[in-house]
Amino acid sequence: MTLYYDETNNIRKLHIESNGLNIDEPQIFVLGGIIIEDESKLSLSIEELKKSINLQKSAKEIKRKHVAKGNIIDILNSPKTTSFFNWLDTNHILIHYINVDLLYYSVVDIIDSLILNSSTIYIPLNLDLKNLLYELILINKAEILEIFHKYEYPNISPDNTTPFIINLKNCLFQENESFIELKKNYDANYFHFIFHTLNGLFKDTDVHAPLAFLTNEKSFLLVDSFEHFYVTRLSLYQNAIHILDEEKSLNKELIKSCVGNTEFKFVPSHTCDFVQISDVVVGILGKFFSYINKMNLPYNINFQSELNSVGTNNLKLLCKLLLLSEERDIKFLCNVLSSKSLENFRSIINNTKVLL
Template sequence: MKSFFEIWRNNIKEFLFRKPKEVLDIDSAILAILNDAVLKNREDIITQEELIKKIERSKKDRIKELIIKSIGNKSDVLIKNNMSEISSIICAEYNRIVKLTINDIGGIRSKIINQSDKVDYSLKFRFYYDETNNYRKFYINDKGKFNQPIENFFVLGGLCLDEKQKDNVESLMSNLKLQKNVKELKAHHVFKSQDFLECLDASKLNVLLRWINNNRILIHFVAVDHMFILASDIADMICADEKENVFYADIIYGFIKKDRNSVFDIMSRFNYPQIQNSELNAFLRAWKDYILQCKKNNDINKFAEKVFYDSVIERIDTVLISDVRFENRDCIVEKYDIYYQIMPILFLNSTHIFDEELEIQEELLKNAQWTINEQKINNYSFTNSVNSRMVQVSDVMVSLISKLLKYTREFEMGNRTDISLSKLKSSLKTQMQRENFCLLMKIIKNSYEKNQQFICVHECYTKRNALNLLMRISKITEENIVMENYEND
């Protein structure tokens, strides 16, 4: 099943940039009636109410163009025969439908819902959000390195609970026993390390995870693999077709994941992404040479992998002979505001409380007129995290989830979960680590079972390593990793 974020990403660009002439649809019957009115001078041919009923919102561009052409050609007849009333009705309805269709995001929402299997979007929940690793732009700096650690995951999410459920967050703050001068809970108050396994050994994390578990609070998040964003950008250079682009992005992602240093060396040599047009062919040839070397060194036996490698090389050769040029390649920009938009649109009956992000808020203001069934979307708000303990706890959780997803890259999925589990068990050295890991997996599992759209990892399309691994391990963690009882404080 496609995640709703993938469907959203695939449709939002078209939605944002479509023109009125591409979105207005008028039924063929209305064209005949209007032609009849113009030609026969019948002022009483149709009332405004009847006209509105006749107009439908779909995508019959041909009919739309015909009616506009008809009105344009007969405009002198309309004026001459004093038919301004019908003319004004036509113009008013045209403008109303164009405005409604452009602003109404309901079509994309319906598309997502129709492709979601057994997902309840009618929930009345309170969603709290914070984010981590929102880099916005990637480029090679003057040291020949990426300006940001590209191996990290962007994560937006946090806590969620039924709208009638009490959060008891003050009991958590009391049990954490923070210093009195701490006005706002942050991730570094709970765990100090950037390493996931070391974070698991923190006693304060145990207090927090117990509180979430015992109070039956759920979590939700969308995570974006920055390395896949990089792979997608490179795939754009060799393939303009969006469907095929996904295929090539997956293959390039595999190269980046397995051999980051070699890939980044190519990037640095050509000052990626600020590649000069005069050097674009050389950049692609460097990629071709690298893939050929990988193919030679890896002694590939799988037929599918041979096809993958050969396919990328073939695409690069096609681009090299087509003399493609790119403009304004200053940086890779990931529009994170799309991840803020989708949850309030999908879960309309819930309330969504975000930590203040001025840049994101400015982006969302541009879409403040978006509607669903002519109703504005106003179920979300932004608050200073100092004023919301639940947003503060969300900050801790998204930081932990980002570290967890980075850690999962060390595992290869395949069909051998037992190997991954064995490696995992051996890496959890202390009882605290084992207990916190099991608690975290239980919380993720409970949240995913409540609603699959609560947990979304946007990464390699074909493998989905992180999410699949999390779900598979979470089902067998408790019975395979020995731990003390943590059900009650």
């Protein structure tokens, strides 16, 4: 089994500045691509794929822009996307990925630290609490980032633990207009319960105890590098071969030291057709998950209503490819997203699954 990789939305670093984030709205990072088990059994060739998407002979390699440009709606509404998905489907090619909401990933340690300093009764609601914290941060983002900058998050010194928690709590639990809109996206009883549970966690935590997961870190630096996401994926399938698009910013020696005898290599994309196809796959997934993630904001997006007949069919094909991959091995799909985003994703998948 050979896993081919490319990535999208790698912003190199995410850090807090005096006026916000260095990247105001980071898109969903995706590392992944396709899985080839036996190249000799592919029924459609790469040349047939190129012909189906009308790739010009002058093009040195296949890129997502050759299939479709624009947002996920534009991509799904493109007939060339149909050709691309059909080529994957006919060849029984599976998809693998890890996606990461970088802001969510950067703030969830707050919940883990608070639980450690309060009570284990909050552990079963860990993901629900992280989701609500994240949503409340989104609707109070500018104020929260000011607090983060003031206390050098994620490196909260012991002397600053108490004021950090108090200021954070006061900001999160203000019932402003955005908060009222946010509540509309949830079942009233569920939201009431989780909101008061999160409030209770802030009250129960020992404000004088150091925040275990938010000390001895680099001040202001939320995401330092992306090597650990590569290590996570390579370590999962140590008996497979991993072929990845060349990425100069990565510390390859560090990756090698962490994955033992796992066979992997980085190659220039123009030398490997399957890495090029992975570029298209992760490009589409990056747009897909970034779009889904915006459903977390205090308004709803009716995803399917924006698709034409071609787009509706392409969404079915995408969901089919993802479901077949997940059925083969649940670890092929790894989502580092808030529970609300996962719920949105599953809702789209399940609603489309009925139509397959």
